[in-house]
Amino acid sequence: MTExxxxxxxxxxxxxxRVIQAHAVRLFTDRGYDTVTVAxxxxxxxxxxxxxxRHFPTKEDLVLVDRPALLIAEKVAAxxxxxxxxxxxxxxxxxxxxxxxxxxxxxxxxADERFLLDCLRLMIATPALRARHLDxxxxxxxxxxxxxxxxxxxxxxxxxARAATGACxxxxxxxxxxxxxDDGRTALPAxxxxxLTASFGDVLAGGPGEGGGHAAPPGTx
Numbered sequence: 001m002t003e004x005x006x007x008x009x010x011x012x013x014x015x016x017x018r019v020i021q022a023h024a025v026r027l028f029t030d031r032g033y034d035t036v037t038v039a040x041x042x043x044x045x046x047x048x049x050x051x052x053x054r055h056f057p058t059k060e061d062l063v064l065v066d067r068p069a070l071l072i073a074e075k076v077a078a079x080x081x082x083x084x085x086x087x088x089x090x091x092x093x094x095x096x097x098x099x100x101x102x103x104x105x106x107x108x109x110x111a112d113e114r115f116l117l118d119c120l121r122l123m124i125a126t127p128a129l130r131a132r133h134l135d136x137x138x139x140x141x142x143x144x145x146x147x148x149x150x151x152x153x154x155x156x157x158x159x160x161a162r163a164a165t166g167a168c169x170x171x172x173x174x175x176x177x178x179x180x181x182d183d184g185r186t187a188l189p190a191x192x193x194x195x196l197t198a199s200f201g202d203v204l205a206g207g208p209g210e211g212g213g214h215a216a217p218p219g220t221x
Contacts, residue, residue, distance in 0.1 A: 017055045020045045022115065024062040029118045033063070033126045060132040063122050069140045071096040076147040085164040086203045089144060090196045093172050097189040113184050120180045137173070141165050171195040 006014070023044040027036045038059055042049040056062045075092035083091075101113050123129040144165045150157045175191040197204055 013055070016047070016051070020047065020052055020055055021062055024056075025115060025118050025122065028063065028122055033122055033129065038062075060129055063119050063126075063129055064132060064136055065116065065119055068096060068100060069136070069143055071099060072140065073143040073147040076144050077149070081149060084203060085148060085161050086168060086200050088148065089165050089168040090193075090200065090204055092144075093168060093196070094189050094193050097192050101188050113188075117180060117184050120176055124177065124180060137169055141169055144169075167199065168196065171199045 020041065024036075024041045027041060027044060038052055039049050041062065042052045045052070052062075072092050075095050076088055079088040079091055081088075100116065123133045141162065145158070145161045148161050148165075150161050172192050172195065175188070175195040178195075179186065179188050179191050
């Protein structure tokens with residue numbers, strides 16, 4: 001099936017979302033999440049409060065970033081199905097981090113990294129956002145498990161996929177927290193690869209049944 005190309009309306013909506021979210025994150029970072037109102041975000045973005053709510057139903061949604069979850073699920077779905085689940089998910093996490101922080105022109109890459117860092121710091125520091133972040137992590141886990149393509153009727157396989165995915169996401173969370181604390185000085189894909197290798201080094205070392213070593217996940221070489 002051919003993927004539908006975004007229409008002009010889709011592109012305009014996406015551009016409006018980016019502008020609103022960029023102003024929101026800037027205001028939240030400068031003045032504090034709790035002190036900034038949605039009306040102030042709308043004014044800064046040059047749109048109405050109704051437009052903000054149409055794109056972001058809640059204030060918390062202004063800080064959540066949808067693209068990483070979609071990208072990770074796509075990478076998992078495209079990974080070789082014969083690999084162990086941990087290697088498929090680990091490779092997808094590292095590759096997605098590379099795309100999110102390493103693409104485009106130098107200036108654009110720096111801006112993307114700064115935006116992600118600002119969103120991450122807000123989620124770590126703000127109780128209401130930490131709760132939403134946990135919800136988003138659960139949704140990401142479900143999306144990854146579905147992308148793995150296991151038979152839903154095989155309960156053992158489904159349980160194993162959820163467990164492996166949850167463990168990989170926990171390792172990624174550790175890397176994200178370190179990335180935020182270090183102000184992005186270490187490349188995010190490298191941090192995620194280190195966290196994953198510390199957790200699953202022998203599993204990530206090679207193909208199915210291959211042991212030993214502490215090689216980085218797929219996508220880091």
